[in-house]
Amino acid sequence: MDKKKSNRFINFITNPKYLMVLATIGIFLAIYIFGAVVYGNKGFTKLRTFAMLFVDNAYIGISAVGMTMVLITGGIDLSVAAVASLTGMFIAYGTTILNIHPFVCMAFAIVVAIALGLAMGAMVTYLKIPPFVATLTGMFLARGVCSLISRDSISIDNDLIDKLAGWKIYFMKLNDAGEWVKIKPVAYINLNVVMFIVMILIGTYILQKTRFGRNVYAVGGNEQSARLMGLPVDRTKMMVYGFNGLCSALAGIAYSLYVKSGWNLALQGGELDVISAAVIGGVLLSGGVGYMVGTFFGVLLKAVIPALITFNGTLSSWWGKIITGALVLLFVALQQIVMTSSGRKKKGPKKKET
Amino acid sequence: MKSKESIFKSKLTWAVIAELLILVIAGILEPSFFKIEYNQTTGMLYGSIIDIINRSAEITIIAMGMTMVIALGGTDISVGALVAVAGAFALKFLRWDVTVYPTPGDYTVYPFILVIVVPLIICTLMGLFNGVLIGKFKLQPIIATLILMVAGRGIAQIATNGKQFTTGYTPFRFIGQGSMLGLPFPIIITIVVCAVVMIFVRKTAFGTFVESVGINPNASRVTGLKSDKIIMIVYTLTGFLSGIAGLIYSSRISSCDSNNAGLNYEMDAILAVVLGGTSMTGGKFSLTGTIVGSIIIRTITTLVYYFGITSESIMAFKAAIILVVIVIQSEPVGKWLATRNARKQKAGELHG
């Protein structure tokens, strides 16, 4: 019985399907433990530090859920940060300047984002425009509209938004007197973190438990085969870009709760944060491979590096970018090795028929 | 019957027509748009047209390399970061020890030659890095260049310790702000770079090799071309050109700005290439078209400034233009147009 269990365990570890995810988790733990050993005395191991990793990066994580799906289909979406920024503008301008109910603004932003996502999906699916170019156009458009709304940063002045942003779940403990008190230093999670975790769970459910989710993998694995197996390839791709639009809008909502303002230049280059979080999480940019759990840890791994640098205090914060770049390189190399060793043929750049 | 090349030429013609159209609209709205003045004291020509060409220098230079990257069926999204890298290293050598030189002025710490050569070497090596990943290790161009796009700005920041150095060193400022033969110096650089690249590409067999690998890599290999070498040369060249653009940019602002230098340049360069008639799917390319494409982008930008529209909303205009171009270029639309033309021709033959 025990032997069977251990067999199953070895099987799990050596299964290349999970190897990338395990690598991400492993590297995250290694870095975290390294931080704990070196900066434990400065409070790196405190729950607060850990909770802040979530609080500060929730909006990236929410967007990464949609991005993961797009990447698994073999596509890419460069518009996510711009769309999130646009959502922020809608909320800031709507609530503060036009005095519209925040929920109406949010609903409007979500509808616009999904529509834009579907439009880009249609360009990719039906017009066969490379995803890179199609979503680049979407990014320009969203940024442009942002600037047309306002060139200046608008701070949000709305009670409901304040309430939503201020909502926190504190970590408590029992003190000697038997009362629940906040732990010190104060650690909490907020609405954004809840949204992040819920989206990861929803994403996992979609990818693992629905036919649509499995079609996403099939399309990314081999689009031609997927078509011949009778799977609805076009519909799947459209839905993925639409879903990613939704995620971008939710990320935008989270970001505006986080900074409580809207700015046309907010989240410049944010799409790269999201993409690299997914890649570090073991999502294959050529499609077909990736897990939400991996992306979850990818976001954390990407978040823990700046945290470490802050704790170090002497290193320039820019090392964060370099280390992120190095991690992307590491994971891309790892993927190449895993793919070659597991016999999966490299897919060359797709060529048009001459 | 006309051969297909005329259609290829007509893509360039279309770009030129578009540019002229934009200029005519500008001229009607604001006749002073075309005024060019000669300033006796600086010995330089002034005017919107000169300004457009001057300001398009960085994108034009980068887009020379990007044209061939795209002709190979790839993309290079690291060029903007390389612009920042070049600026950062140039300024690092111009002024490093703040205790020696507390304020910016007309001096340099290291010899001027280092200020120019080292950033160019670094950018060339970074280009080579991209090329090796793509040519030798067959990574997708987007991922391979994503690495330096992310890490590049970090490296630039480290080089300058996250500070924005400024400089008053005249020879360096001359690169972006000086003038020669009455023209702003960046224009001179652009002309020289474009000429050299065009001669290299069209007077050797390189251009044909790039097109061949971009159109049909399999057949190119069977014909004896070494595609990995060609890919590496193209990405290395693009890195080098980004370095030149970086020097011009940082000289213009007499400073380095690792956050914003070259921001979205990759997008502009790709747009210039596409506007110039080179298809995103690779194959035949036109460097002349790319130059026109780059000037179109700058004309729109200048116009938008000129008429007081916010600079950031240029993005929306660019999006609209790019949308029209790529939809027309897209495969299904192309097929639809072709069948429609064929049908028309057939109908014509029947009637005629």
Next chain:
Amino acid sequence: MDRDVILTMRGIEIQFPGVKALDGVDFTLCRGEVHALLGENGAGKSTLIKCLTGVNKMDAGKIELEGKEIRPTDPKNAMDLGISTVFQEINLCDNLSVAENIFIGRQPMKRGQIDWKTINKRSAELLERFHVHIDVTRPLSQYSTAIQQMVSIARAVDVDAKVLILDEPTSSLDSAEVERLFDVMRDLKAQGLGIIFITHFLDQVFEMSDRMTVLRNGRLIGVYNANEITKLELVSNMIGKDLDDIFDLKRAAQKDGAGMMLEADHIGVPGKVENISFSQKKGELLGFAGLLGSGRTETAEMIFGVSRLQDGTIKIDGRTVKINEPMDAIMSKIAFCPEDRKRDGIIGDLTIRENIALALQARRGMMKPMSRKEQDELAEKYIKMLAIATPDAEKKIRELSGGNQQKVILARWMATEPDLLILDEPTRGIDVGAKAEIQRLMLEMCEEGMSIIFISSELDEIIRCSNRIIVMRDGKKAGELNGEGCTQADIMKIIAGEKDGETA
């Protein structure tokens, strides 16, 4: 008998640009029958299958399934109608697990969720039937092509199919695996399924099929009962014997004492072609005959460095050479016109001039460009010499007809003035006139001292042109014949495996 008919196709016509891929083909399939579909490459087998599965749209004709007219729109639609297909190339997603590949698109659901347990259990059971015992939760990419082939068959079989199409299902299986597959096929046959079986292994055709339909050049040649036809008759029906009178050609005369051009000593790539030895004199035209997939192309690709030689040595002009990539072969004055013109030959968007100059330019190197004048002269010379039908040299090559494209590729290599020219199916898919011209050209070049390796599926042209003929079968050299006095029957006997001939 009529009661048993499950599928009828009548008067199927499909027009591709420039060629009629299918021309009035009829086909019937009965319940509980294995029906072989035979023909050489380009005969129209795949097109017929694609028409049945909705990949290609037919221009004329009618398909009836169980008496009702159907018009499949896509593979999914065909599958829903009860037509299940295992395509020649494995059409699965190798990033997914084995089990998932069998069930994707029709996963059993439980409470709105995919029921992974059932999927894994049922797939394991399904594969047991094929005696395949593997961990079905692992990604497909981890398993051999043979297993992958079994998985795709398992997927096709598990759907409630009335018609099962197997397109070259055995090409990557070893004999034990083939036997397992045949057991399953017999099972399915007993259950009343109609099976369309496409293969180029004639033994298997005779072992498994009840009837066979032979196609050639998009036309129906005949339908035969398995017990009423011999292998030899079948091969001659497939290959055809349309000797055209327009071919008035003579073999190149062999000079006495001509030196050796090429000596191949036990060359091979394990698993593809093995142990090939032959030699070729200067000025000799060496024909390679054999069915598709017998290793002809692979041999040529080894000599030219397209695929890297793993065993054996090659001598050119008496000297041992190492050929790792095409450039090395070009430097040894070898040239190669590949079989797949579209994929490996033409650079579609480049002009005729550029296409002709490319190989010579590649050999010269990048820094020694040919002037425009040189290129123009070169292009003009070969356009005239090969009678390439084009208004000028600036036309894009993809706008030319197949025959003219082939001539441009030929010109590309002639421009490098090779000592050894390898032509892989140079006459396929081009019209009779162009065919004759290319053959005449080959013979002229041989007369002038060039050595040529000529690979073709058409026996008559091989016999007509070759000084010697090497016959390939199953990745091995099966025999060698003298061109003079050789008959099609001699070659067919070796191809059919009735005789291992070394008459040379």
